[in-house]
Amino acid sequence: MYSIGELSKRTKVKVPTIRYYEEMGLLPEAERTSGNQRRYDKAGLERLSFIRHARDLGFSIEAISSLIDLQDHPDRSCEAATDIATSQLEEVRAKIKRLRALEKELSRISKGCNGEGVSGDCYVLASLADHNLCDREH
Amino acid sequence: MYSIGELSKRTKVKVPTIRYYEEMGLLPEAERTSGNQRRYDKAGLERLSFIRHARDLGFSIEAISSLIDLQDHPDRSCEAATDIATSQLEEVRAKIKRLRALEKELSRISKGCNGEGVSGDCYVLASLADHNLCDREH
DNA sequence: CTTGAATCTCTAGTCACTAGAGACATTACA
DNA sequence: TGTAATGTCTCTAGTGACTAGAGATTCAAG
Known part of the structure; x- marks a missing residue:
């Protein structure tokens, strides 16, 4: 389990930004220690890496939300993801x-x-x- | 004399944006009619065109402020203006x-x-x- | 003189964070 | 076990460059 600071170091996303992503619903609410501090597992690390990478590529928070929805429902069509990437490319x-x-x-x-x-x-x-x-x- | 709406049409800068520029000090406070509406002359039109053009070129409000300062003091060195343009180009x-x-x-x-x-x-x-x-x- | 469009001020929202205050938790070391 | 340093918590407010909306007033045309 990682603290928010460790997660920050590993993903190069700043601590307040991680909290912001949680608030925006990009990250699920983190588990907490008895003292109320956030703790993350490997899944959290991977999701944040995904977000970081997509932000680096200029995807908006909203676009990333849609992409995450698609990840969470692997039965849906892949077309939507391609659409998002293509329109991003056009921009x-x-x-x-x-x-x-x-x-x-x-x-x-x-x-x-x-x-x-x-x-x-x-x-x-x-x-x-x-x-x-x-x-x-x- | 132009109303704010006419100025907006001529410069393609939206009305609230013109008011915003005035508030930010890019435009001097406009003259007013007895009924408190803004009226602009040719100088106002030219300054707003300058701002519009510089914004189109990606200059920040702050950079434009400096450029306007230089315009208003034609005795100062031209080097500063060139510096601003060059750093904009680098960006x-x-x-x-x-x-x-x-x-x-x-x-x-x-x-x-x-x-x-x-x-x-x-x-x-x-x-x-x-x-x-x-x-x-x- | 009336009507409808334009304008006024003011507040609040946008996006994606960033900064700071003040309180509490955890960790490292003696 | 004590203590000090560092990390983390929530909360509010600020950034840049606007944009949107409410409600009141003023203007121009017929």
């Missing part, structure tokens, strides 16, 4: 696309100015003030 | 890098499963449960 791709456009403009903006001179003539500020200076829509 | 690049890794893993995960069958054997769930199935660290 990630959209974010990348958007960030690439930003990167392009930001690099143009910060290259345009040599950092010398006064801000009254600053190309960075001018670029931000006037959208027409942008190469493209964003 | 964007770091995000892209991370998202690319996620994309790779998510696409592997969601391709691995054909969506048929039951979730007891689902590859998506297995992948999320077991970090060792990942190709690489993330």
Whole structure:
């Protein structure tokens, strides 16, 4: 049995975050010692690792809840899990696309100015003030 | 003079968001009609456009505050503005890098499963449960 | 002058945590 | 067994950048 601190070390999820996950229903209510401290077994460790991994991949708490539901009912269709992963992938791709456009403009903006001179003539500020200076829509 | 609603239409910033920006000090306190409604002039429109543009580029409210300070004091060095833009660019690049890794893993995960069958054997769930199935660290 | 849309302020909610206070539990060592 | 240090408990409140809703007031058009 692990204390919440040990679990935290093993999963790299901070202690208050573990309690938060319990409150949100991602983790079942933990067993307690006579002194009211949480104790976890291997199943708890595995579930928290699952959550951690999914959070790292950008899944929302809600999405993870659905995935856990599916885990807890192995007779249900797998399609739902694939749907969740696929829509997550789409979101990630959209974010990348958007960030690439930003990167392009930001690099143009910060290259345009040599950092010398006064801000009254600053190309960075001018670029931000006037959208027409942008190469493209964003 | 524009009402808050007109300003909202022109800048595509929602009305409550404009009020929020005023409260946060990004916009100066607007003039008011005798009936206490906000009225904006061209300067207000321009400043809000600046804010909108910078937010689109992912600058935080705090960073925008600093940029506005620089705008309001055109005698100050331009270096600070360039620093802010450059660090924003670095953040964007770091995000892209991370998202690319996620994309790779998510696409592997969601391709691995054909969506048929039951979730007891689902590859998506297995992948999320077991970090060792990942190709690489993330 | 009336009607309906726009605006006002205020509070509270969102997401996924994070921080801090003050009390209690456990563990390590003498 | 005593004690000190560390860990854990619950609770409230804060973060960033808004968003939603209530209930009251004001504006513009006909």
